[in-house]
Amino acid sequence: MQLRDKIEKHLLSVQKPSRYIGGEVGSVIKDKSKVDVRFAFCFPDTYDIGMSHLGMKILYSLTNERENFWCERCYAPSEDFEAIMRENDIPLYALESLDPIKDFDFIGFTMQYELSYTNVLNMLDLAGIPVFSRDRTEELTQIVVAGGPCVCNPEPLADFFDIFILGEGEEVNLELMDLYWEMKQQGAKRIDFLRKAAQIDGIYVPQFYSFTYKEDGTIESVTASEGAPEVVQKRIIRDLDKVYYPENFVVPFTEIVHDRVSVEVLRGCIRGCRFCQAGFIYRPFREKHTDTICRETKCLCENTGYDEVSLASLSTSDHSEIDPMLTQLIEYTANERINLSLPSLRVDNFSESLLEKIKKVRKSGLTFAAEGGTQRLRDVINKNVSEDEIMNTCRIAFQGGYSAVKLYFMMGLPTETDEDIVGIADLAQRIVDLFYSIEDRPKGRGVQVSVSCATFVPKPFTPFQFEPQDTREMIEHKQKLLLDSVKTRKIKVSYHDPNVSQLEVILAKGDRRLCKAIYTAWKKGCKFDSWEEHYRFDKWLEAFADCGIDPSFYANRRFEYDEILPWDHLDYLVSKEFLIRENKTAHQSKTTPNCRQRCSGCGVNKKVGRECFC
Amino acid sequence: MLRVRAVFEKTGRSKYISHLDLNRCMLRTFRRSGLPIWYTEGFNPHPYYSFALALSLGFESRCEIMDFNITDDNMPMEEIRDRLNAVMPEGMGIVSVALQQQKITAITHADYSFTLETAVPEKLIADIEKLLAADEILIEKKTKKGIKTVDIKPDMQVIAFNANERGVEMKLRLPAGTQTNYNPTLFFEALKNAGAEPFEPACITRTAILCGDGSDFV
Numbered sequence: 001m002q003l004r005d006k007i008e009k010h011l012l013s014v015q016k017p018s019r020y021i022g023g024e025v026g027s028v029i030k031d032k033s034k035v036d037v038r039f040a041f042c043f044p045d046t047y048d049i050g051m052s053h054l055g056m057k058i059l060y061s062l063t064n065e066r067e068n069f070w071c072e073r074c075y076a077p078s079e080d081f082e083a084i085m086r087e088n089d090i091p092l093y094a095l096e097s098l099d100p101i102k103d104f105d106f107i108g109f110t111m112q113y114e115l116s117y118t119n120v121l122n123m124l125d126l127a128g129i130p131v132f133s134r135d136r137t138e139e140l141t142q143i144v145v146a147g148g149p150c151v152c153n154p155e156p157l158a159d160f161f162d163i164f165i166l167g168e169g170e171e172v173n174l175e176l177m178d179l180y181w182e183m184k185q186q187g188a189k190r191i192d193f194l195r196k197a198a199q200i201d202g203i204y205v206p207q208f209y210s211f212t213y214k215e216d217g218t219i220e221s222v223t224a225s226e227g228a229p230e231v232v233q234k235r236i237i238r239d240l241d242k243v244y245y246p247e248n249f250v251v252p253f254t255e256i257v258h259d260r261v262s263v264e265v266l267r268g269c270i271r272g273c274r275f276c277q278a279g280f281i282y283r284p285f286r287e288k289h290t291d292t293i294c295r296e297t298k299c300l301c302e303n304t305g306y307d308e309v310s311l312a313s314l315s316t317s318d319h320s321e322i323d324p325m326l327t328q329l330i331e332y333t334a335n336e337r338i339n340l341s342l343p344s345l346r347v348d349n350f351s352e353s354l355l356e357k358i359k360k361v362r363k364s365g366l367t368f369a370a371e372g373g374t375q376r377l378r379d380v381i382n383k384n385v386s387e388d389e390i391m392n393t394c395r396i397a398f399q400g401g402y403s404a405v406k407l408y409f410m411m412g413l414p415t416e417t418d419e420d421i422v423g424i425a426d427l428a429q430r431i432v433d434l435f436y437s438i439e440d441r442p443k444g445r446g447v448q449v450s451v452s453c454a455t456f457v458p459k460p461f462t463p464f465q466f467e468p469q470d471t472r473e474m475i476e477h478k479q480k481l482l483l484d485s486v487k488t489r490k491i492k493v494s495y496h497d498p499n500v501s502q503l504e505v506i507l508a509k510g511d512r513r514l515c516k517a518i519y520t521a522w523k524k525g526c527k528f529d530s531w532e533e534h535y536r537f538d539k540w541l542e543a544f545a546d547c548g549i550d551p552s553f554y555a556n557r558r559f560e561y562d563e564i565l566p567w568d569h570l571d572y573l574v575s576k577e578f579l580i581r582e583n584k585t586a587h588q589s590k591t592t593p594n595c596r597q598r599c600s601g602c603g604v605n606k607k608v609g610r611e612c613f614c
Numbered sequence: 615m616l617r618v619r620a621v622f623e624k625t626g627r628s629k630y631i632s633h634l635d636l637n638r639c640m641l642r643t644f645r646r647s648g649l650p651i652w653y654t655e656g657f658n659p660h661p662y663y664s665f666a667l668a669l670s671l672g673f674e675s676r677c678e679i680m681d682f683n684i685t686d687d688n689m690p691m692e693e694i695r696d697r698l699n700a701v702m703p704e705g706m707g708i709v710s711v712a713l714q715q716q717k718i719t720a721i722t723h724a725d726y727s728f729t730l731e732t733a734v735p736e737k738l739i740a741d742i743e744k745l746l747a748a749d750e751i752l753i754e755k756k757t758k759k760g761i762k763t764v765d766i767k768p769d770m771q772v773i774a775f776n777a778n779e780r781g782v783e784m785k786l787r788l789p790a791g792t793q794t795n796y797n798p799t800l801f802f803e804a805l806k807n808a809g810a811e812p813f814e815p816a817c818i819t820r821t822a823i824l825c826g827d828g829s830d831f832v
Contacts, residue, residue, distance in 0.1 A: 011630060012672040018635060023627030023704040025642070251642055253635045253703070305642030305701070337659065 004098045006090055014081045018253040019047035022095035026250040026304060028064040028071070029096055036068040036181045040094050040101035042109045044119035045530070047075040051250070052258035054312055055148065056110055059169050061246035069177055072096040072104075073250070076119045076528075077126070085126060092127035102128045105180060106143050109161075111150035114507035115500070115530035117157060120146075121522040124160070131519065133162050133207060140183060140190050145176075151204075152234075152281050153460040153567040156507050158206035159515035162190075163197060165204075166570060167234030168267075170243055172202045198228040202235035204570065211512055217553055219511065219564040233571040234281075236608065240267060240288045245296050248303040260308035260341070261300040265293055265325070269314040270595035272602075273371070274382045274586050275410065277459035278314055280579075281572045283604045284612045285318075285595060290325040297329060301338055308339040316342055318596075366397050367406040372413060373423030379589045380415050382463075382582075387427065394431050398438050404448040405431060411478050411495065412456040412470035414586060421478045424451060425485035432490050450492045453482065455501035459508050460567045461574060463582030466559045469505045471552075472498045499537040503529065506554045511566035514554075517547045575603035615652060616684040618694060619714040619832070625674045625819075628705030633668045639703060640680065646701035649694060652683035666718055666831070667790055667823060670797060673726075675820040679831065681714060715832045716825065721791035725773065725822040726798045728784060730805075730813040735777040741810035742782065746772060753804045766800055781813060790823065 001009075011017040032038070041060055043050025050056065056073070063071035072094035077085060084090070091100040101107055107129065109120050121131050124144065130136050133144065146157065147165040154164045165172055176197060183193050198205040208228035212220040224230050237243045249261065268285035269278065288296075297309055311329075319325060326342075333340045370390055372378040378385060394405055409424050428449045435447035455475055458467040470478070475498040486493055507514065521543035528534035544551050559565060561580050568576065578601060585592060592600050595612055599605070605612050624631070631639055644651050644661055653659040666679035684694060695711045702708070732738045745751060751767040766788075774785035788796040802815050823831045 016632075017671070018630040018632070021627045021630050025646075025701070025703045253631045253639055255635075255638070301645075302648075303646065305645035307641070307645060337653070 003090065003093060003100065006088060007093070007098065010081075010084045010088065010090075014084065015078060016048075016254045019075070020077065020081060020095075022073075022098065024250045024252055026248045027073075027096055028060075030064075030070045032070065032097060032099070034068075035070040037070075037106070037177050037184075038104045039063055039069060039071040039106040039108060039177065040074050040104040041071050042074040042101070042107060042120075042123055043076070044109055044111070044116040044123060045076055045528070046078055047252070048254065048256045050075045051252050051256045053110065053112065054262045054264065055169070057246055057249050057262075058244070059173060060250070061248065062170055062244045063173065063177070065244070066174065066177075068181070069174075070096075074101055074123070076123055079528075079534075082122075082126065092123055100127065102142060105141055105184075106145055106177070109144075109146045109148075111146050111148040111154075111157070113530060114150060114504045115535075117150075117507055117518050118522040118527045118529055120157070120160060121519065122527045132159050134159070136162070136190070138189055138191070140180070140188050140193050143180070143190070143193070147173075149277065149281060150508075152277070152570060152572055153508060153510075154204065154206065154570075155512045155566040156510040156514035156518060158512045159519075161206060162194060163203060163205055165235075166202045166232055166572075168237050169235070170237055172200060172235045175200055176203065195226050195228075198226065201233060204232040206512075209569065213513075218560075219566065222564065222569045224569075231569050231571050233607070234573065236284070236573070237267075237286075238608075240264075240286045241292045245292075247299050249300060249306075251304050251306070258310070259306075260310050260339075261297065261304060261306045262310050262312045263293055263297050263300065264288065264312045265316055265319050266313045270318055271315060271384070272382055272582070272592055272594060272600065274380075274463040274582055275371070275413065275456060275458075277462050280461050280574045280602075282314065283573055283602065284608055287319055287321075290321045290328060293325060294328050294332065298332060301333075301336065307337060308341065309333065310341040310343060312343075366402055366404070367408065368393065369408040370427065371408065371410050372420060373409060373425075373427055374420045376589055377413060377416060377420045377423070379591050380586050381410075381413055382586065382591050384591055384594065387430075390427070391430070391434060394434055395438065398435050398441050398447075401442050403435070403442045403445045404450070406450040406452060407431075409451060409453045410456045411453050411482075412475055412501075414456075414464060414467045415589070416470075416478075418478070418481055421481045422485045424453070424482055425487075425491070428491045429487065432488060447490055448492065449490060450494070451482075451486075453479070453493065453495040455496050455498050457501050457504045457508060460565070461572045461579070463579045463586055465509070465565065465579060466561065466583055468556045468558050469502065470498075471556055472502060475501075497532070497535075500529075500535060502551065502555050503537065503540055506551050509554050509559070509566070513547075513549065517543045517549050520546050571607075573602075573604040573607045578602045616687060616689065617714045618682055618684055618691075618711055620680045620682070620695070620698070620711045621709040622678050622680060622702075623674075623676050623707050623709055624669060624678055624705065625676070626705030628703055629672055629674045631703075632671050633665075636665070636669075643698060643701055643703070644682075647697040649697055650685045650689070652685050666721060667724065667795075667820075669820060670799070670818075673818045673820060676709070677820060677823050677830075679823060681718075712832065719792050720825045721823055721831050722789065722793075722826045723787050723824040723828075724790035724820055725785060725787050725824065726818060727774075727786075727821050728798060728818040729778065729781050729816045730784065730802075731781040731816050732811055732813040734811060735781050737811040738782050738813055739775075739777060741808065742775070742784075742805065745805055745808050745810070751801075751804045753800050753807070755800060766796055766804065769794065769796065770801065780816070785821070787824075 060071050063069050074094050093100050124131050143162050145163040146161050147169050151164045194205050197203050208226045210223050214220045266287045268283045270285050371383045428451050431449050458464045479495050521540050524539040526539050651661045654662050663682035669675050691711045695708045698708045750765040754761050755764045769789045771787040825831050
């Protein structure tokens with residue numbers, strides 16, 4: 001029986017079958033006999049989530065622009081379909097051709113969050129591809145690669161991947177595929193290809209690096225072999241106005257998480273919030289021009305038929321042309337009855353005119369990231385937002401007819417005390433009081449302040465990479481304190497499971513010795529760890545114990561400044577000296593100005609060879 | 615304003631688009647086509663279009679009906695058809711476009727063809743003949759008011775019935791429209807309840823939407 005028939009035979013007994021059969025508008029079908037290199041772009045989570053990922057849309061279209069390459073999509077099946085696949089020997093397949101991905105030249109994963117690691121193993125296994133890199137064929141095929149933010153510390157995944165691609169993929173992916181095709185024609189073996197690939201900037205081949213450890217468990221040395229570079233530097237795109245941007249997206253039939261056109265407005269961030277990994281690993285700050293943004297918006301809306309567009313960036317209001325850009329965009333979207341949504345606005349430059357523009361397109365709740373409950377703590381994390389600014393923004397919002405605000409906070413930040421936690425409740429209370437002090441507040445409705453509290457996860461390549469995470473007991477104490485400090489039902493508090501955040505930090509800051517634990521956890525049935533209903537922390541603890549790993553070594557230990565960190569041989573342009581300097585400044589509760597105000601010497605401009613702002 | 619009725623096919627991979635998703639899919643199809651479709655004038659204006667009958671997930675169809683309005687009175691029907699077909703998803707296509715003639719309430723029946731896959735078609739054929747010869751075919755049907763037992767025999771018409779290499783091929787005419795709707799799965803269920811030879815329904819296709827006099831709904 002053909003694979004397609006096999007799939008279709010069972011499709012009607014699963015939830016949302018259109019996720020598993022392809023055929024969406026915008027998907028790219030090619031004649032496989034005329035294609036040289038086939039790339040299975042895998043997202044290690046379900047279709048609904050993976051289809052929302054912008055990076056995948058960009059690289060999918062970019063690769064398919066090349067006549068001799070065919071990039072297809074592949075997602076993790078939900079539990080119901082996975083059971084059917086395993087029962088009926090249906091190997092994991094790509095959605096365009098419905099061919100098994102084990103026959104592809106490249107199997108590429110985008111690693112967006114640590115809790116998707118076990119899904120990679122599960123997908124490889126479903127595909128019939130050996131989970132460990134060392135068990136794969138010697139022939140030149142089935143190269144398993146990964147990119148995305150998590151590969152800035154790829155060590156916990158090192159045993160499962162042949163290649164990691166550091167930084168932005170628009171150029172390096174094609175270079176890698178070109179090299180592959182060139183060597184494939186010469187009849188090269190897998191190892192020959194990996195050796196040559198390691199010479200491409202931004203390519204990290206983990207098997208060419210070996211680690212030794214000290215008695216205390218910290219890293220003693222990292223040694224490169226096979227001619228691979230000692231340090232691998234991430235890739236960046238220099239000019240965002242010239243870089244490829246898709247003219248079309250695959251338009252799903254079933255509803256996905258971000259079911260709209262996304263247009264990227266800038267990369268990098270000028271802010272330097274010390275907890276934020278994205279704010280450092282995506283440097284330098286680069287903008288697209290208003291004209292480019294408007295052209296891409298129009299083109300994508302026309303080709304996809306979406307009636308909603310969202311601007312994607314780390315901080316959209318930091319775009320130097322935000323006002324004229326929105327004016328120009330709204331002119332188009334209002335005329336075409338398209339909704340424009342603007343995530344990632346900052347509290348400190350939220351103007352009345354900006355609010356007016358947002359109100360024109362949509363009147364939903366407003367969300368702000370305050371992150372810390374007291375000014376002292378906000379200074380520690382370099383979230384340069386003052387209480388006056390928060391209050392002022394809320395006042396503008398309330399006067400503009402809003403009656404619901406959502407505030408994001410973190411718990412367990414470095415130097416945090418009980419006072420900072422009570423400060424969260426106090427701040428929320430002052431916002432409630434502010435609402436009732438305003439004469440022209442929205443009538444007939446009460447105010448609703450939602451406080452959402454995440455547990456702080458220290459991440460590589462941030463000034464807080466050295467920091468320990470609070471233990472679960474500490475976090476539970478703080479959560480209870482926060483709940484007890486809230487005195488009104490107008491404030492709603494929600495928070496994360498500290499067990500989940502603990503696994504996140506272990507996987508984020510872990511080294512190569514964790515590969516075994518990830519494998520063991522997966523063998524014990526762990527997958528979809530980011531889904532509350534699937535998360536099994538007890539299995540993870542068993543796996544750590546089985547592998548002789550002490551989770552607190554990674555989660556709750558301060559990493560020393562002079563320690564060799566698992567990611568020190570990877571260069572994300574920001575220097576370690578800068579991160580140490582920022583860490584020290586944080587502990588003095590001092591702030592660092594944003595990149596537009598003054599260069600703080602993170603080192604990116606020197607490495608890129610040009611100033612970030614002229 | 616042109617009150618337009620399109621007949622469209624839903625075949626191949628597109629049979630896995632649920633009715634709810636089909637709504638969203640058509641909205642985007644209209645937007646991609648750039649056709650001057652009429653928007654409702656309420657608080658939240660949206661393009662107006664409606665489907666005559668819902669089609670079960672997994673069924674194919676050669677005759678789905680979609681009504682909508684075009685604000686340009688001079689637009690030729692061929693242009694509407696071609697512009698939609700240029701931007702339709704795989705497996706879906708407009709068969710014809712014409713001005714609406716009958717009211718939706720004129721629909722009374724629909725025809726379905728399908729194959730009942732089975733190892734020994736002769737046995738299944740005998741079982742089907744036995745079922746069809748019974749005085750009544752009772753089946754529990756879920757309605758909005760709850761489960762009730764109905765006799766589908768009086769309203770069911772067998773149009774074709776023969777064995778092929780995969781099993782038994784059948785064509786049924788069943789009530790459809792605003793009053794009574796029978797899904798061919800009711801017949802499958804009745805057959806299973808009667809202890810018939812095991813079978814798997816396949817290739818279920820709606821082939822016609824009809825009026826009381828047996829003519830195509832237009």
